[in-house]
Amino acid sequence: MKTIWVLENIKDRVSYYSKFELTLLFASVIQWKKHHPSYICELHADELTIATFKNLEVLQLWDSIKLIGKNKAIDKSVFWASSKLQALRYVEEPVVIMDNDFIVYRSFHEYLQDKTVVAHEEDGDGYYLGPLDGFIKQVKHIINRPALKAINCSFLYLPDFKFTQHYAKTSLELMQEFTKLRVPNSKYLIYAEQLLLKHLLDKFKIKYNSLITKIYDCNKDTFIKDIEGLIDFDQAYMYYR
Secondary structure (H helix, E strand, C coil): EEEEEEEECCCCCHHCCHHHHHHHHHHHHHHHHHHHHCCEEEEECEEEEEEEHHHHHHHHHEEEEHHHHHHCCCCCCCCCCCCHHHHHHHCCCEEECCCCCCECCCCHHHCCCCCCCEEEEEEEECCCCCCCCCHHCCCCCCCCCCCCCEEEEEEEECCHHHHHHHHHHHHHHHHHHHHCCCCCCHHHHHHHHHHHHHHHHHHHHCCCECCCCCCEEECCEEEEEEEECCCCCHHHHHHHH
């Protein structure tokens, strides 16, 4: 199983890195390897990040290093997470991809079988941008009238690489279109990454599991509504942060 972390220095300067955020990233891969020793750990990063990590002598934390390709068609100041989708665009196997501050305390191996696994579901009704938004109306040829539900992408297990490729391709197309339209903020990133994923999972009737047994309500900024999940919400802190 391949597990991917992505770090792109979108500012192209050393001051972009913070000691705290880098420490979380290193802890993330160390803890994952501790509990999943047979998994292949892969870092996707830009040239400056790779050079910085070489100087810090931490590249050996990963089994493989991939250089992130340039994508000038996407405004990285708005779509700062686009490099995650670039990393998924051409995968040819089941993958885990997680945020750099996602740290596990136990093995997830038993959960990573035939069914997609997501961090959790989100209800953004009245919070997320919807089909009446002027910019979103202009991309309806790519995604038409999704529900205001989303997937939190801090942890994803994607077992079907063909679906993964389709999701990543569509997400990048949305980001490129939004860049042409000069969208003003990263709410459009949420649309192109998180809402799109939920929309495509539902569209293709792909069954998936949530890591936890509750849905996050964006308006109330809290977890609500019990659902089926892999880990009891009140016990989740014992498994990951």
